[in-house]
Amino acid sequence: MPSSKTQTENAQSGDRNSVLGIARGEHYRVVGEIVDMTRPRPASRHVTLTARPQDVRIDLTQTAFICVDMQNDFCSLGGWLDSIGVDTCAGRQLALAINSLTGLCRTLGMPVIWVNWGNRTDRANLPPVLLHVYNPDGNSVGLGDPLLPHKSESRAAGSRVLEKGSWGAALIDDLAVSANDTFVDKYRMSGFRDTPLDSILRTLGVKTVLFGGVNMDQCVLATLMDANFLGYDTLLLEDCSATTSPDFCTAATLYNVRRCFGFSLHSSAIHEALAAYKDDQ
Structure with missing residues (x-):
């Protein structure tokens, strides 16, 4: 009041x-x-996008971009995945395409939403079944555990894995972020479970969601699937998504998205559609 x-x-x-x-x-x-x-x-702004398995026509005034888990622990040298021997280069390489898209979104007034792991310090809302996924022997470095010193990234030492406020949970430096963007902490692979994401999208009047981030076959896919189950139109941006998993996981993700959960496309289709839209005005 x-x-x-x-x-x-x-x-x-x-x-x-x-x-x-x-x-x-x-x-x-x-x-x-x-x-x-x-x-x-606002007046509708309809554009037609080249996508698979079919082209789609969307209203940009009812569309948002959700970017998942572009965090140091997943993408940066010295982060959690890098510390356990995972090649994180693919995630870092997404920054250029994501920045180009988010810049366009902000120009159009489309919401940009960063959905990231942001665990509680006490991990009280993380069940054992989730902790076990990342620490199967009980002695590894899992969610909320401190990172060991790294030969090239001393700033990562002591950062607790994906804990809210830690270096590891922060977005990578290469991303262009605006104070007007929306930030949502998540505690599962899906960005909808136990978070306010659905309420935020509905309050913003969003019907169509563009998805990007890492890992494509895990947290990005889980969030996209839940969005689909909740009735949102779901579009996976192939050039704004990546994974550390084997190539067959990417192929399976694209197959399932196109077959069951929505559509896939490249962000260039959005830039091209907007240019055509402006030419028609």
Whole structure:
């Protein structure tokens, strides 16, 4: 509720118009004694995208980009995966394509949402079945455990794996991030389980979601599938996604997305469609 000071200032200024909610999404307008529930929307901006298995037509005003797990522990030298011998180069190489897309999204007013692991310090909401996945022998470095010193990245030493506020949980330096972006902590492979992501998307009026990040066959796919189950239109951006898994995992992910859970495309299709849209205006 507004403070008494704010109420007094509004009364003195004669301003009785207020917005309740997110101005670019779901909101009421209070005009005098009337609560306006009509939820005005910006004019539709339809574009047709080259995709597989079929081309798709979407409304950019109802579209958001979700980028999953582009964090130091997954992508950077000295991070968790690198410390256990996993080649993390593929994740770092996504930065250029992701930055190009997020820049376009911000220009269009499309929400950019970063969904990242951000474990509690006490790991109280992480069940043993999840901890075991990453620490099967009970003696390895798993979720919430401190990283060992690394020969090339001393700043990683002591950082607790994917713990909120740690170096390992931070986005990689190569990504261009805006203060107006949305950030969601997750605690499972899916970004929807035990998080406010669904509520955020619905409040923003989002119907279609573009997905990118790492790992394509794990957290990206799990989040995309849950979005599909919740009724969102789901599009996987192939050049904005990568995985440390073998190549057959990428092939299986693309097959299943196209067959069961939505569509796949390259981010260039969005740039091309927007250029064609501008030419038609």
